[in-house]
Amino acid sequence: MSRLIRMDSSGHSTLAEWTPVDDASFEAAVEEFRGQLELGYIGTVPDGPGKATHVRDLPREADLVIMRRPIAGG
Amino acid sequence: MEGAQALPELASVPWRRPTDGRWLRRRARVWQAWTALYTVPFVAAGVLIFMLEPLAVPVSLLAFAHAWVIPRLYADRGAAVLRPKGPRNAGAEPVAQGLLGDLLDHGPRELQARTGLALEPGALGTWVVGEAGALLVTDRGRRVHCFCVRVPDPALPPSDRIAHLLLALRVDEVGFATVANHAFAGAPWRVRRRLPERARPALAAARSDTR
Numbered sequence: 097m098s099r100l101i102r103m104d105s106s107g108h109s110t111l112a113e114w115t116p117v118d119d120a121s122f123e124a125a126v127e128e129f130r131g132q133l134e135l136g137y138i139g140t141v142p143d144g145p146g147k148a149t150h151v152r153d154l155p156r157e158a159d160l161v162i163m164r165r166p167i168a169g170g
Numbered sequence: 171m172e173g174a175q176a177l178p179e180l181a182s183v184p185w186r187r188p189t190d191g192r193w194l195r196r197r198a199r200v201w202q203a204w205t206a207l208y209t210v211p212f213v214a215a216g217v218l219i220f221m222l223e224p225l226a227v228p229v230s231l232l233a234f235a236h237a238w239v240i241p242r243l244y245a246d247r248g249a250a251v252l253r254p255k256g257p258r259n260a261g262a263e264p265v266a267q268g269l270l271g272d273l274l275d276h277g278p279r280e281l282q283a284r285t286g287l288a289l290e291p292g293a294l295g296t297w298v299v300g301e302a303g304a305l306l307v308t309d310r311g312r313r314v315h316c317f318c319v320r321v322p323d324p325a326l327p328p329s330d331r332i333a334h335l336l337l338a339l340r341v342d343e344v345g346f347a348t349v350a351n352h353a354f355a356g357a358p359w360r361v362r363r364r365l366p367e368r369a370r371p372a373l374a375a376a377r378s379d380t381r
Contacts, residue, residue, distance in 0.1 A: 103333060105325035107265025138178055140337045145275045146291065148340035150178060162269075164334045165326075166179045169351035170251070170302050170318030 177345030189347035248316035248354025249364035251303025311377035319350035
């Protein structure tokens, strides 16, 4: 089961779950993903130690997609 | 998977040149020259005043104090990037800690639990990532660069702030360093003395990893 989560004040929240073969659950996750992008979140897929990928569309095959806030110089 | 490896936040700092290895080496040299520039004249003045008029030793001591304090203040600014900042959000921290732990290998996970800082090897050097900044250890552990960088959301628990920075760093290391504000460059011992006791093992681990 793939998961779309958002890092927030609760630690993190699970926004959607899907399986690659279940179109309905994936479409719902895509809607949720787009909604988060509109709120200013950034989609990131952790690819194991030391690597991550910024995604603009929800990847169907990813196990975990994390929505994060933009960073800035302090 | 459709991905893009440039950090999206780079769009907010289009005027900045990429903070790559060459940029870091140049910046380190500038910091070295700058340190000499504001230290040597005070030392020379202190010696000269004493030689001209031994009774003016308090003035000489004042000049030496300036030469000692100013580099210390700069190093303190560098070390400050790793100090815990903002609300602790203790209720949400265990959940955030779990997610951050999942993003780390066994060794860095154990180090993070002890020090509150995440160790991340990169192409530019080895990073130590905190809640509101990061250190980059380069030159086989002989140089440290300090960066102020944060996620501007105080409601996030500390481990989530680290996870934000860690993910951004993993997407685009040079982009991450470019978005961050460079605060200091110098010898690791200058920063280490000003770090909280708990954070020091993370700097030692980064130096060891870089060698």
